[in-house]
Amino acid sequence: MTDRTENLVLVLPGLLLLALAFFVPIARMLVLSVEGEAGLTLTHFERFLSDPFYLSVLWRTVRLSLIITLICAAIGFPMAYIMAHVGPRLRLWLIVLVILPLMTSVVIRTFGWMVLLGRSGLIPEILRDLGLAERNFAIMRTEAAIVIGMVQVLLPFMTLSILGVITRIDRRLEEAARTMGCSFLGTLRTVVLPLAMPGIVAGSLLVFTLSASSFVTPNLLGGSRIQVLAASIYRSVTQTLDWPFAAAQAVILFAGVLLILIPYAQLTRRADG
Amino acid sequence: MVRAVPAWLRVGAWVFVALTALFLLAPLVVVVGVSVSESQFIAFPPDGLSLRWYREVLQSDRYLASAWISLRVALAVTVTACLIGGAAAIAIHRRTLPFSEAMATFFLSPLVLPTIIYAIGMLMLWSALFGPVSILTLWLGHTAITLPFVVRTTLAVLSESDPFLEEAAKTMGANRLQRLWLVVLPQCLPGLLAGGFFAFNISFDEAVLSLFLRRPDMTTLPVQIYGQLEFSPDPSVAAVSSIMIALTVFLIIVIDRMLGIQKFASN
Amino acid sequence: MADVHLSGITKSFGNVEVLHGISLAVASGEFVSLLGASGCGKTTLLRIVAGLETVTSGSVAIADRDVTALPPERRDIAMMFQSYALLPHLSVFENVRFPLRMRGIGTRAEQHERARDALETVQLAHLGDRRPRQLSGGQQQRVALARAVVSRPKVLLLDEPLSNLDARLREDMQVELIEIHNRLGLTTLFVTHDQDEALSLSDRIVLINQGRIEQMGAPAEIYDRPATAYASNFIGAANLVPASIEDGAGGPLARLEDGQHIALGDQVDERGPVTLALRQEDLALAPADADAGDGLKAQVRTRVFLGARSRYVIALGDTVVRVIDTGRATFRSGDRVRLTIDPERIRVLPR
Incomplete structure (x- = not known):
């Protein structure tokens, strides 16, 4: 036995599993999206792209994902910076603070928001008590509810991917900038931000992708009237049972994700190398 | 290192961290709060204090059946993901095979491809080939999406180990099997453990794949909760959720005690 | 075995x-x-x-x-x-x-x-x-x-x-x-x-x-x-000085590129262009004005104090030579000096 054979034996089960149980299903879905009763067809795509309802679903998905990504980046960057710069004990606690929600089921976290944002929930009530909202004010079943819930779900991804880059920045660069007369905020802008950019970009792409493809939180917080693409896919699969149409929608989502992931792959490769 | 930072900014930073912490933890605190409520209805802050909903959950066949399915799937997934992923990571790390870099990317790809796209493909393929989904489908699906975590954590610990250990073992007379078992595997162990914990956690908490690959008589715990939330939530959902949160907290503590959570958080 | x-x-x-x-x-x-x-x-x-x-x-x-x-x-x-x-x-x-x-x-x-x-x-x-x-x-x-x-x-x-x-x-x-x-x-x-x-x-x-x-x-x-x-540069970090060997009155001499020459031991057989390997510790420095005689005229560029010894960087024509000197006299940068070496310690290497 040579080293090569040994390693081939070790890697083969994984390669087979991923190929057969991961990539073949995705291929099957791609095929199904163009399968008609008589050969190949694009009718499912036509149906989606010519229906104003679905176009508005698509637009809402992109718009909400962008908003969610921006908010996550705006909170995630300072959070990661602070985490990288505090003492080790506090950092441990902050990491637990980020990881605990991350490792908790999305369903459970969304449930928490349902309670908080619901008609008699704590947040609308506080807003009403403060006189900031009218009596029949509601957050549940609005796009705002989706954004709030999704930001909480995805913020950990953003924070950790920026943290990974920031901890690797040479601390002396900041000190050097200060000795050269740069203020604290100036250093943050001219030294830390550019160096953290790979993390911010990678985190943003990840958050955008995850946001565009989630349906559990949008379904539960937005309700059935405010649909996003992934929720519409879920509906086509489980309620209308129109699988080819579901596949076509998934392909549209897939294409959008690939458009984003290709630069992401190049970016991470550069960051590794 | 918060030296030389303007005072107003330091205060601002603390306020910011506190608000972010509140935002991140609020839903979890609320769920736990609701679960100890005495009232029939979901309410936060809770009305009264009781453990009646926990008692309810522990006597509910529905929840217990779901928990049993989730547990079985998660354990099977953990074992297979560790075996297959660990072996693959060792082979990739050694770089004797061509395309090692490409293989690493291949193994990590389920991390970045949205689960929903995979879930719908898996459902369609399985139905076309084997008919109705089963616990086996869920097992395969969860193994595929947790494999990257095991591969990644194992590769991470291997890349930190002394690259000459295997060669040293060779010069000391260790044969192929002895090197794998007595030298390489002990180096992988922390990565395998961490990856295994993540795999268990993801499989146990995962909702997307489980929602697509479900049968009325085969619902995992997250799917069970999702169903309740869509229709008629009562505080028993909060009690189940709280138990799952407790399990997550327990896992985090174990990972941190055994391996240090920081090591695996930022890569 | x-x-x-x-x-x-x-x-x-x-x-x-x-x-x-x-x-x-x-x-x-x-x-x-x-x-x-x-x-x-x-x-x-x-x-x-x-x-x-x-x-x-x-x-x-x-x-x-x-x-x-x-x-x-x-x-x-x-x-x-x-x-x-x-x-x-x-x-x-x-x-x-x-x-x-x-x-x-x-x-x-x-x-x-x-x-x-x-x-x-x-x-x-x-x-x-x-x-x-x-x-x-x-x-x-x-x-x-x-x-x-x-x-x-x-x-x-x-x-x-x-x-x-x-x-x-x-x-x-x-x-x-x-x-x-x-x-x-x-x-x-x-x-x-x-x-x-x-x-x-x-x-x-x-x-x-x-x-x-x-x-x-x-x-x-x-x-x-x-x-x-x-080998001579790697072991002992010798100075390598280009020269050519001629027959002088009292035996072979090495003529350096700047025209100065230095006596060699008797058993040197090479003739023509060679490289001289001069070990740092074999070279000695003397003031240029002291009883003029043999030795190569050179100029001190830098001195590094090493405790018991000093390291000098010396300009010998266009060549830079390093010397480790244990002598009492110290020279400063710019001083004119004479560089001496025991002819038996010179290694002549074919070029």
């Missing part, structure tokens, strides 16, 4: 040949250093003896047995790595016992005894229960040494094992290495880029340059009579 015979070893990585036909015989019990700059191929050569690299052509024999095709675990060798390669999950004691376990030497009780003995020879018997990580660099080093000799291998291979230690520890370890080598009589191949280490430890030095043996011989021989410009 644990001698090592390498014949015609070549090694290529892809299209790049890094060893170009190396033949070397190491006698049983001999301590041979493979000395050279980084990237010269010395470590590759050692790894070929260990069996960690295959040869492109050529053969390796250990104790008269051709082992070229044998994997490392079936060669009777031990190797010490630069990083020590101690197994982090095993105790110090279990690390030392590991080769015995793997090679199936002795019963369990015998293995324990031998491992304990080996740890005692490096004075670490009391730390057997610790993990390698809990030990200092010098202690880890000694554990690695104990582990390398515990199975009494035919050949001991050392890959720059001292380079991660600080200067003091390194000297202690050199003594320890010599003592263990003498006591066990192991055939030893030692890779290093440090000429002092090679000079002080070896029975024989093999100087390697760009995949070829540049020169080999006993330390004193290599130091006193470097055969090539590379």
